[in-house]
Amino acid sequence: MRLVPKSIFARIALLIAGLLLINQIITYISVTNYVIRPHWQQILRVMSTQVKFVVMDLENELPDDVSETYMQTTGIRVYPYAVAVQQGLLQARYYQSLTQLMARYLEAKTDVLIQEGDSQYLWVRAPKHPDKWIRLPLANFQRNYPSPLIIYLTAIGILSVLGGWFLTLLISKPLKKLQFAVRELGRGDVPGQLKETGASEFRELTRAFNQMAHNIHQLEEDRALLLAGVSHDIRTPLTRIRLAAEFLPDELKDVRDDIVRDAEEMNAIIEQFIAFVREGREEPWIWCQPDQLIHQVLESFNEHDRFVQHTRKLAKTKLRPLAFKRMLTNVVQNALRYSDGPVEISTDHDKHWFTIEVRDHGPGVPDDQIERLFQPFQRGNTARSGQTGSGLGLAIVRRIVAAHHGKLSVRNHPLGGLLVTISLPLSNHSR
Template identity: 45%
Template sequence: MRLLPKSAFGQTVLLIGMLLLINQVVSYISVTYYFIHPSYQQINSLLAKQVKLVFLEGHNLTDSESRKQLYQATGIRVYDQYQAQQNGLNNSIYYQFLSNEMTQQLGGNSEVRVASGDPYVFWIRGPHDRNLWVMVPMIGVRNTDISPLTIYLMVIGILSVAGGWIFVRRLNRPLKALQQAAFQVGRGHFPKPLKEEGSSEIRAVTRAFNQMSKGIKQLEDDRALLTAGISHDLRTPLTRIRLSTEMLPDDQQWIQQGINSDIEDMNEIIDQFINYVRQDQQEKVETANINKLIEEVVKSRDREDDHYIALELDEIPDVEVRKVAIKRVLDNLLENAFRYGGEQVTIRSGYNKKARMVFFELRDHGPGIAEDQIENLFQPFAQGDKARGSLGSGLGLAIIKRIVDMHSGEITLYNHPQGGLVATVCIPASKSKSNYQSNPNSE
């Protein structure tokens, strides 16, 4: 179990709290040693002098009249053991520290007890007569549950920690906004320039981030414009070539078919380029059920007799997605599975309650991919050439990765132990569905 916080906010608050705790302990010890301890010594010295006065030679402490005169003059009473017990000795508390001090003051074994009340009462038994107790009232000493010193230190500590917490929170607020903006830029979204606030260092970092975000957006816009222009310019000569093939004589139809097939491949590659730069960000986010999207995509492929799709769909909660984009993910994964993995594909869905993630996975029954190539497959123009051929532009999985990242999800590829490649896509479930009870068999 990790007790130390990982965030700078938590570490700073913990550091301030530890320093304040050490300061409080040192202050408490210092005040006790330099103020409270001397005060108790002075009180003990005063009590010892009063006891010595009581036991001065010539005083008859057994005479009730003498005790009465002593009480009227000083407020001090002298009791024997029985009388002391009758007048509250049993309700007093023995203090070792005061007793040791009193022993040194009186030059013999002494005992000091204190009874709380209004006023405080000190019971002292000196070395002169062990059967006599001297009761000395201390007016002005009050009983409190928590000493003023402790209350003072607690208030100072709470105010200091609260002030440190407010300071660190104000310091971390622009960092948190910077973190969220960085996540958005990483997913292809470009937020408005962040407000420059906080310390001078954080202002400088925020200013640099705004410039970086602006530069990345400009690069993305230029790339999209360039790709769209190239794609448009390529389609025009391809269309002319297609029209020209229509003029070939009947005995050269095989040439026409070959050219048209190449044109279709080129159009498909152009479409992939356009899809890669578009990122489907214009589509509206909606609440949808992944199972229904899977069924719609599978239904559109029912017309292909040579393909078989097995469905293993568990009950899952709804998610916030761009439906057309997710259907494109499913369709691209199915296309790759049929192209490289054979005629049979299995689609499975479920809900991971612990991680609050809805997932679906597609498994083909092909040769799979070498483990050292899987990590790079999501890079643009990367292909698993050695195991699965080299058709296409290599943008299919890169497009899928962008769409999944746009949904704050994850996509992974791994080889199934019994053969074939498995693609797993996880998407966070809607917050409103957090109380959903998952299937016991789901992961």
């Protein structure tokens, strides 16, 4: 079992409770030693002289009228043991420390008990007359209910929770903001500069975070620029090669077609490169009809007869349409490429999400390979047989789904073929 609680709130509350409890114990010890004990010493000293007086009376050293007046004014009574029991001696509590003190003052053996109740009494066993009990009235001090201990403990509890709550609030607010920004950064978004507020530690942390976010963003931009630049510079000569090939004479038709096909393939790969780098984050969100975008994607393939659609009408939602189409194109293209037979496209939605499923009837992918194929430039066995591709498709799909705050699942259908499920949030509820 873990003894230290997890949340900051619980830890601070526990700490405060501990400190208050220690404080209480120290207070208790010092009050007992420096206030209560001297107080009782004084009381017992006074009472011991009274007891001495009574003992003198027991030994008939006092005139009767004096002893009677004395008993009347002080309220002190002397009982034999049996009567003392009737008067409540057995309900009284024995006090070791008081007994010792009293014995010292009386210079004789005795016992001291305190009886509590409607009226309170100090019982003292008469020295030299062990069968006689002297009952001295104590000033009635009101017993407090609920007891001080319960009040202390409740106060400690309440104070700790309040203190913990307040301190947590102080800490967690800036932490929450930071946590949110870190998550955004983790998703690949660019969080705005956080305001440096609060305690100096938080200011420094925020400053460090801002710096880091800035650097990452810069790095990302440099990388994108580099890749886009290289891709662009390769594309231009590629177009020239392709154009030049078109002018080859008909006797070289085979060579010409090869060159044209290769050039087109390279062009497609470069396009994937650029798509991978861009991943549509700079594209603005636009209200779109997902059905329309899906339709456009399917139209762009010339294998219409393989599509089987089970679609439901989807509500308008905010998307990055170009990225969305690129994502779906990659999934559908994989399904067409790596399987024969029908490719099923279904859509559905609930209150917060809409879902697109693409399923083929091909060999699928071994379960332990699926995660690997999401990595850039990773291609599977299905792709070895001369199929062209960059190995970037699924990586692009994953990034675009993430940029839409969606969920992606790729698994083998129990009845064969690969099933790709993309769920994206519907706008009103997510943004």
